[in-house]
Amino acid sequence: GENVEQHPSTLSVQEGDSAVIKCTYSDSASNYFPWYKQELGKRPQLIIDIRSNVGEKKDQRIAVTLNKTAKHFSLHITETQPEDSAVYFCAADSWGKFQFGAGTQVVVTP
Amino acid sequence: GAVVSQHPSWVICKSGTSVKIECRSLDFQATTMFWYRQFPKQSLMLMATSNEGSKATYEQGVEKDKFLINHASLTLSTLTVTSAHPEDSSFYICSAQGANIQYFGAGTRLSVL
Numbered sequence: 001g002e003n004v005e006q007h008p009s010t011l012s013v014q015e016g017d018s019a020v021i022k023c024t025y026s027d028s029a030s031n032y033f034p035w036y037k038q039e040l041g042k043r044p045q046l047i048i049d050i051r052s053n054v055g056e057k058k059d060q061r062i063a064v065t066l067n068k069t070a071k072h073f074s075l076h077i078t079e080t081q082p083e084d085s086a087v088y089f090c091a092a093d094s095w096g097k098f099q100f101g102a103g104t105q106v107v108v109t110p
Numbered sequence: 111g112a113v114v115s116q117h118p119s120w121v122i123c124k125s126g127t128s129v130k131i132e133c134r135s136l137d138f139q140a141t142t143m144f145w146y147r148q149f150p151k152q153s154l155m156l157m158a159t160s161n162e163g164s165k166a167t168y169e170q171g172v173e174k175d176k177f178l179i180n181h182a183s184l185t186l187s188t189l190t191v192t193s194a195h196p197e198d199s200s201f202y203i204c205s206a207q208g209a210n211i212q213y214f215g216a217g218t219r220l221s222v223l
Contacts, residue, residue, distance in 0.1 A: 032210055034211070034212070036214075041217075042216065042217075043203065043214040043215060043216045043217055044154070044203070044214045045214075046211060046212075046213075049211070089153060089154065093210070096142070096159075096207075097144070097156060097159060098144075098156070098212060099156075100153045100154045101153065102152070102153045103151075103152070103153050105151075
C-alpha cells in the first residue's frame, strides 16, 4: 500500500520568512495530493491540493510543487504570519483512500 | 466549502458502555465517508471506509465488531464504539468525500473512564 513520509516534524520560522514542508510517497498510481492544516483541537482544513497532471499550483502565499518522477511533493508558505502556526499534513490518494503523512508542527514567531 | 457535521464533539462514558458518533454531510451527498482515529500529536489513522448501502471496509488491525459502522443514507454515517474501554479513548474524526476532496468533521473526543 501507499506510504507517505513527511519532514520535518517540527518547523520554527520567523514571521515573514518562508516555510517548506516535504513529503514523499511510494505508490506511483497516486494521483491526488492534498495538504491540510489542523489547528489545536480543530478539524483538518484543506488548504491546497495538486493533481498528478500538474507540476505546481499556487494560491496567494501558499504553493505546492509535485515531482512525479521522484515521487515527492512540497508545500511552500511565503511571508509567514503567526496565524500560519498549526500542524500541516500532506496526503496521497491511493485507490480512493488518503494516506496521511505524520504531520509538521509549524510555529511562526513574531 | 462543503460542510460536515460530527456529533457529539465530546463524550465521557464508563467502561463497558457503547458510544455512537454521527457524521453528516450537510450540503452534499457522500457515497463514501471515512473514519479516522487521531492520538495526541499524531497523524490521522484511517480506521475504515464507509460506503452507502454496503458494508464498511476496515483497515488492518481494526476490529469490525468493536467499531460498528453504518452508512444508511447518502448524508449520514455512524460509528459505534462497542463496550468501550480506556484504551479506546481518543479523538475520532470522520470525513465525507465530495469530488475527490475529503471534508472533515470537527471530531469527537472520547474519554472512557
